[in-house]
Amino acid sequence: MASSGSRTRPACADQEDMPKTWMEASLDKEKEKDVPTPTCWCADVCKLKVSTDRNKSWTEGRRFFVCPNYAHDRRRPTNAYDIPPSPPPLCKYFTWIDHEVPKDVQEDQRRDWLRRQHLFEESYARGLERERREKEASERKKREQERARKEKEAR
Numbered sequence: 001m002a003s004s005g006s007r008t009r010p011a012c013a014d015q016e017d018m019p020k021t022w023m024e025a026s027l028d029k030e031k032e033k034d035v036p037t038p039t040c041w042c043a044d045v046c047k048l049k050v051s052t053d054r055n056k057s058w059t060e061g062r063r064f065f066v067c068p069n070y071a072h073d074r075r076r077p078t079n080a081y082d083i084p085p086s087p088p089p090l091c092k093y094f095t096w097i098d099h100e101v102p103k104d105v106q107e108d109q110r111r112d113w114l115r116r117q118h119l120f121e122e123s124y125a126r127g128l129e130r131e132r133r134e135k136e137a138s139e140r141k142k143r144e145q146e147r148a149r150k151e152k153e154a155r
Contacts, residue, residue, distance in 0.1 A: 018094055019053035025063050040067035040093035048097065061105035066094040 025048045027035055038046050046065035053059055069091055 018092075019051035019056055019059045019064075021052045022049040022064075022066075023052055024048075025050035035097065038065055038095065040065075040069075040091050042067060042069060042091040042093075044068050044091075046093070046095075058109075060108075061102040062096060062098040062100075064094050064096045064098070067091040070094065 027048060037048070040046050044067060047068050048063060049066050050063045051059040051061065070093070
């Protein structure tokens with residue numbers, strides 16, 4: 001399989017960014033009439049999808065072109081003697097059409113970030129408080145041991 005920088009195949013986006021969940025999408029006939037629909041590596045016309053993957057928030061709401069055969073693998077033979085012809089390897093072509101995250105998704109991401117930041121700050125403050133209490137307890141214990149040692153020597 002050629003790399004994404006190949007001259008014979010169209011460039012492909014990073015596979016790690018490929019969303020796990022998506023739904024059908026369409027191009028706006030007025031605004032996006034000049035956007036060409038690419039063909040994938042297996043020479044099929046790509047389908048337009050929109051990411052719904054909340055685990056990869058930077059991809060949520062972004063549209064992308066993907067090979068129509070992306071999620072399909074060849075069928076398994078029904079018996080051991082039924083060996084189908086070997087198909088080409090899976091075409092895992094996809095490319096982003098929206099390079100920016102939509103405003104509503106950005107706002108959701110911002111709220112999530114603020115919530116996580118608040119939780120982190122609370123957790124950090126609790127950790128500092130716990131360390132302070134542990135330090136005070138160890139100092140108190142050390143003072144008590146020292147006082148007990150002095151009392152024992154005084155007897």
